[in-house]
Amino acid sequence: MSSDQLAPLVADLHLLTVLAATRSFTETARRLGLSKASASMRISELERSAGVLLVRRTTRSVGLTEAGQQLVNDMQPAFRRISESYSAARDLAGTPRGLIRLTAPVALGRQHLAPRIASFLQQFPDIQIELDLTDRFVNLANEGFDLAIRHTNTPPETHVAWVLCETRSWLAASPHYLARRGTPSHPAELTTHDCLLYLRDSHAGSWTFARPDTGTGTGKGKGRMAGAEVERVGVTVAGSLKANNSEVLRDALLAGLGIGLLPDFSLSPALGTEGQAPLVQVLPEWQVQGFFGERIYALRPWSAQVPKAVQCLVEHLRQSFAGGFAAMLKNPLGG
Numbered sequence: 001m002s003s004d005q006l007a008p009l010v011a012d013l014h015l016l017t018v019l020a021a022t023r024s025f026t027e028t029a030r031r032l033g034l035s036k037a038s039a040s041m042r043i044s045e046l047e048r049s050a051g052v053l054l055v056r057r058t059t060r061s062v063g064l065t066e067a068g069q070q071l072v073n074d075m076q077p078a079f080r081r082i083s084e085s086y087s088a089a090r091d092l093a094g095t096p097r098g099l100i101r102l103t104a105p106v107a108l109g110r111q112h113l114a115p116r117i118a119s120f121l122q123q124f125p126d127i128q129i130e131l132d133l134t135d136r137f138v139n140l141a142n143e144g145f146d147l148a149i150r151h152t153n154t155p156p157e158t159h160v161a162w163v164l165c166e167t168r169s170w171l172a173a174s175p176h177y178l179a180r181r182g183t184p185s186h187p188a189e190l191t192t193h194d195c196l197l198y199l200r201d202s203h204a205g206s207w208t209f210a211r212p213d214t215g216t217g218t219g220k221g222k223g224r225m226a227g228a229e230v231e232r233v234g235v236t237v238a239g240s241l242k243a244n245n246s247e248v249l250r251d252a253l254l255a256g257l258g259i260g261l262l263p264d265f266s267l268s269p270a271l272g273t274e275g276q277a278p279l280v281q282v283l284p285e286w287q288v289q290g291f292f293g294e295r296i297y298a299l300r301p302w303s304a305q306v307p308k309a310v311q312c313l314v315e316h317l318r319q320s321f322a323g324g325f326a327a328m329l330k331n332p333l334g335g
Helices: 003-022 025-032 036-050 066-091 106-123 175-181 187-192 246-254 308-320
Strands: 055-057 062-064 098-104 127-133 147-152 159-166 169-173 195-198 206-212 222-225 228-236 259-263 295-301
Touching: 003 025, 003 036, 003 066, 025 036, 062 066, 098 106, 098 308, 106 127, 106 147, 106 246, 106 308, 127 308, 147 308, 159 308, 169 175, 187 206, 187 228, 195 246, 246 259, 295 308
Parallel strands: 098 127, 098 147, 195 259
Antiparallel strands: 055 062, 147 295, 159 295, 169 259, 206 228, 222 228
């Protein structure tokens, strides 16, 4: 097929690669600014032109045939290079512009990211942001996102990762709950308490804590933390509520339903000191180990060229998140 014959099909071929990633005509149409009927019709026309079935359609799902998958596998690198080259050419104009598709956890996005995006867009009026808030770990490449904000200990090696700030997990409860059920003095006592759990995997009901060991032994359960001998304790906990959103769990803590383990960015509006705030820290001498990530990252699938708009957003977030969340936790509301 000559280039003249191929040119009218390029847009439909690109549509096929997007459909391969989304597995949904509805999502593909939304991403490309088309109607669902138009997207479906263009795929049908592409199949007629190719003389082979490319997409399997059922009432519940959309998949590719062997021919469709082979075509997509061959085209994706080319479309990726075209996108990178076009972004590089636009960046030569000097003014950052274009659409950034961004995903972030719900609590972090609502409480801390949204205000920073507002100030960013005021500074860069030629940039548009499409923000998707979800606590699900999104596959950036397959779902067409330019950037993700995530808290993790180990960012994927296939991604570029920029550190935005440190974060930590806190064990918290309301003074009302602690007055009613007592305040635990050791992690082992949590087995007798109502614990509110972050629902994510089979490890949701297992919490691990560490603290500097004041003893002299080095027996079982001892390890190294910040260069000092530590005591480690693992406990299995349970309660009446599990949720995959930290704001839901925070509200349950405020209602006095139990003790919860949450990231500092979600607790910062409610956690204080000396009982002056609706929530107080539990077991403050113990450090939670490995449940939520210890750093907030901006993540992007590796590519040779990072669009200038994305670079500007990352730098804006690095500067505005530089102080972390620790300072917020020192000042209770109304204090």
